[in-house]
Amino acid sequence: MPAEQAAVSPYDVGLLRGYAVFDLLQTIGGVPFQFTEHITRLRASAKMLGLEVPATDDEIAEITVELLRLNECTEATVRYVLTGGESPDGMHFDPSTPTFLIITHNMFEVPEQFYVTGAKLITHEYRRELPEAKTTNYLTWLRNHHKLDAAGAIDVLYHADGLVSEAATASFYVVRDGRICAPGEGVLRGTIGELVMGLTASEYELVLGPVTLEEAFGAEEAFITSSVRGVVPITRIDDSTIGDGTVGPVTTRLMEICRAAMKKAD
Amino acid sequence: MPAEQAAVSPYDVGLLRGYAVFDLLQTIGGVPFQFTEHITRLRASAKMLGLEVPATDDEIAEITVELLRLNECTEATVRYVLTGGESPDGMHFDPSTPTFLIITHNMFEVPEQFYVTGAKLITHEYRRELPEAKTTNYLTWLRNHHKLDAAGAIDVLYHADGLVSEAATASFYVVRDGRICAPGEGVLRGTIGELVMGLTASEYELVLGPVTLEEAFGAEEAFITSSVRGVVPITRIDDSTIGDGTVGPVTTRLMEICRAAMKKAD
Numbered sequence: 001m002p003a004e005q006a007a008v009s010p011y012d013v014g015l016l017r018g019y020a021v022f023d024l025l026q027t028i029g030g031v032p033f034q035f036t037e038h039i040t041r042l043r044a045s046a047k048m049l050g051l052e053v054p055a056t057d058d059e060i061a062e063i064t065v066e067l068l069r070l071n072e073c074t075e076a077t078v079r080y081v082l083t084g085g086e087s088p089d090g091m092h093f094d095p096s097t098p099t100f101l102i103i104t105h106n107m108f109e110v111p112e113q114f115y116v117t118g119a120k121l122i123t124h125e126y127r128r129e130l131p132e133a134k135t136t137n138y139l140t141w142l143r144n145h146h147k148l149d150a151a152g153a154i155d156v157l158y159h160a161d162g163l164v165s166e167a168a169t170a171s172f173y174v175v176r177d178g179r180i181c182a183p184g185e186g187v188l189r190g191t192i193g194e195l196v197m198g199l200t201a202s203e204y205e206l207v208l209g210p211v212t213l214e215e216a217f218g219a220e221e222a223f224i225t226s227s228v229r230g231v232v233p234i235t236r237i238d239d240s241t242i243g244d245g246t247v248g249p250v251t252t253r254l255m256e257i258c259r260a261a262m263k264k265a266d
Numbered sequence: 267m268p269a270e271q272a273a274v275s276p277y278d279v280g281l282l283r284g285y286a287v288f289d290l291l292q293t294i295g296g297v298p299f300q301f302t303e304h305i306t307r308l309r310a311s312a313k314m315l316g317l318e319v320p321a322t323d324d325e326i327a328e329i330t331v332e333l334l335r336l337n338e339c340t341e342a343t344v345r346y347v348l349t350g351g352e353s354p355d356g357m358h359f360d361p362s363t364p365t366f367l368i369i370t371h372n373m374f375e376v377p378e379q380f381y382v383t384g385a386k387l388i389t390h391e392y393r394r395e396l397p398e399a400k401t402t403n404y405l406t407w408l409r410n411h412h413k414l415d416a417a418g419a420i421d422v423l424y425h426a427d428g429l430v431s432e433a434a435t436a437s438f439y440v441v442r443d444g445r446i447c448a449p450g451e452g453v454l455r456g457t458i459g460e461l462v463m464g465l466t467a468s469e470y471e472l473v474l475g476p477v478t479l480e481e482a483f484g485a486e487e488a489f490i491t492s493s494v495r496g497v498v499p500i501t502r503i504d505d506s507t508i509g510d511g512t513v514g515p516v517t518t519r520l521m522e523i524c525r526a527a528m529k530k531a532d
Contacts, residue, residue: 007273008281010367015274016347017404018284024356049409079356081282084408089371090290090345091411101276105355129395129405137403138283139395142350143315145357 008101013093014083020136021045022081025191026108026228029266030074032064034227037191038080045133046082051095053082063102077105077228081136108228110154115255118235118247119154121167121224122147123213127160131186141168155224157237159213170226172234174211174219175250181215184208192258193225199257204250221248231258274367279359280349286402287311288347291457292374292494295532296340298330300493303457305346311399312348317361319348329368343371343494347402374494376420381521384501384513385420387433387490388413389479393426397452407434421490423503425479436492438500440477440485441516447481450474458524459491465523470516487514497524 014020023042025032032038039060043053053060064078081101087093126140144156155167165183166172171190173182180197197206216222222234222242231254233247247255280286289308291298298304305326309319319326330344347367353359392406410422421433431449432438437456439448446463463472482488488500488508497520499513513521 006276008276008278010272010274010347010369012274012281013408015278015281015286015349016288016345016402017408018286018402019405019408020281020284022282049405079282081276083281089374091408103276108355129403130409135405136282136284137395137405139285139315139401139403142279142283142285142357143396 006101008099009086011086011088011090012083012099013085013087013090014081014099014136016087016090017084018135018137019049019093020081020083021049021051021134022079022136023134024077024079024227026077027068027073027075028262030068031265032061032078033262033265034191034195035061035064037194038227041134041189041191042080042082045135048130048133049084049135051082051084051098054098054100060102067102067104071104073104075107077108079103079105110229110232114154114232116247118233118242118245119224120152120236121155121157121172121234121238122151122153123159123238124156125160126158127165127186128158131165131188134188138168154232157216162212162214164211164213164216167224170224170229170232172211172216173223173225174216175221175248176207176215176219178220178250179205179207180250181207181209181211183211190225192227192230195261196225196231196254196258199261200254203253217242219243221251223251223254225258230262231255272367274365275352277352277354277356278349278365279351279353279356280347280365280402282353282356283350284401284403285315285359286347286349287315287317287400288345288402289400290343290345290493292343293334293339293341294528296334297531298327298344299528299531300457300461301327301330303460304493307400307455307457308346308348311401314396314399315350315401317348317350317364320364320366326368333368333370337370339370341373343374345369345371376495376498380420380498382513384499384508384511385490386418386502387421387423387438387500387504388417388419389425389504390422391426392424393431393452394424397431397454400454404434420498423482428478428480430477430479430482433490436490436495436498438482439489439491440482441487441514442473442481442485444486444516445471445473446516447473447475447477449477456491458493458496461527462491462497462520462524465527466520469519483508485509487517489517489520491524496528497521
């Protein structure tokens with residue numbers, strides 16, 4: 001339906017109580033990229049909130065394609081939002097009648113320069129609530145969003161108790177002794193990260209385990225991955241330069257692999 | 267407007283990103299109780315998110331009264347919800363065009379038994395994000411809500427690093443050496459709590475400072491306060507009895523004072 005007519009009840013528990021999960025993908029050649037991975041992750045997020053996506057993968061795929069056609073989108077970002085549904089008292093809701101929205105946005109724009117010179121992260125002490133689920137709770141991120149522009153940064157790197165977890169809207173990786181390291185738990189599984197790590201498994205060892213903030217600052221290379229940005233090299237964190245400040249060989253290789261995978265889908 | 271026609275945009279950042287605050291009051295004799303206190307707190311919550319309530323107190327009061335009349339409510343719970351407004355990309359929004367909803371619910375029902383024999387809390391390790399603001403983030407509460415019914419508990423008592431903060435939907439107090447003690451920071455200011463403490467300032471000393479979980483379990487008395495429940499005695503926390511397990515003299519006196527204040531408003 002037209003966006004102006006689409007509406008959510010003011011009693012929706014996703015609005016009144018922030019009880020909602022979502023997932024986001026981009027299209028390539030008009031086709032949702034990593035569709036199954038995203039819907040699988042959405043279902044996993046939903047399960048952690050005791051919710052269930054009220055449609056099969058095939059049904060969701062059909063509606064998505066139809067929506068893209070109606071919106072005359074060649075390329076778009078597609079957002080799937082699932083809430084607990086209406087809650088007349090703002091407390092109780094029936095998980096069997098969730099609200100499920102499929103929304104298209106314009107394609108996410110990333111300055112090309114970030115891929116060439118590398119991008120900057122700023123750190124913020126914070127641990128996401130229920131980090132393995134992609135919930136709609138982005139309070140801390142939005143409250144601090146103005147700092148990104150002020151610092152010329154692409155994203156915020158969250159850390160707590162000396163350990164880094166993830167960027168607000170991306171997975172975070174460092175390269176140490178030629179190996180790729182990332183937190184093994186307390187983070188959202190990244191669809192692009194897992195794709196690229198899978199494709200380069202024979203080239204680079206992947207170590208999933210605690211990554212300290214100190215290790216992040218002292219890394220040979222650092223990068224983030226996200227569905228709407230692919231692999232983005234990180235050459236600065238706060239006021240520190242990462243490695244020699246240029247995009248390193250491992251990150252360069254991963255960017256190539258990621259682009260090739262996306263091109264293949266086109 | 268009729269609830270069925272009322273609608274929020276699916277692009278609302280309160281829905282997509284949980285970027286919203288709210289406040290809740292009850293009417294007494296058809297008149298909003300502690301109206302100014304609640305709207306003042308709503309404005310304070312809004313400010314912490316960089317938002318502003320787009321109406322004066324008088325305007326909000328007028329709309330509230332009109333809404334109660336249209337809904338033919340004699341007594342009701344009124345909810346004020348303020349979000350950052352529409353966000354076409356799910357990231358940027360204009361704080362000067364917020365979404366502001368005024369919603370009435372049926373009166374909140376509290377089993378009378380809770381006031382006679384005391385109620386039970388169950389503990390949960392958790393610290394609210396931005397606890398001084400009444401945000402819509404109740405993810406942890408709703409995920410654990412089924413445990414309340416199973417335990418016969420009225421609410422969840424949050425604690426972190428050995429210190430208690432507040433119940434999920436109420437302020438928490440203990441009585442120690444005849445004095446009333448409550449956390450002085452990292453909690454939402456309670457409108458009923460502050461009212462009752464003000465009215466009994468000459469009778470009881472109020473100590474605002476850290477309260478350990480151990481002190482909560484070992485308290486002479488414990489109680490919670492909330493706008494929709496008044497003062498509720500707590501005689502059990504998890505499997506432990508508080509004091510001698512009956513409603514103590516301080517709590518009894520505070521309940522009387524609270525009821526008298528509400529009756530006076532009627």
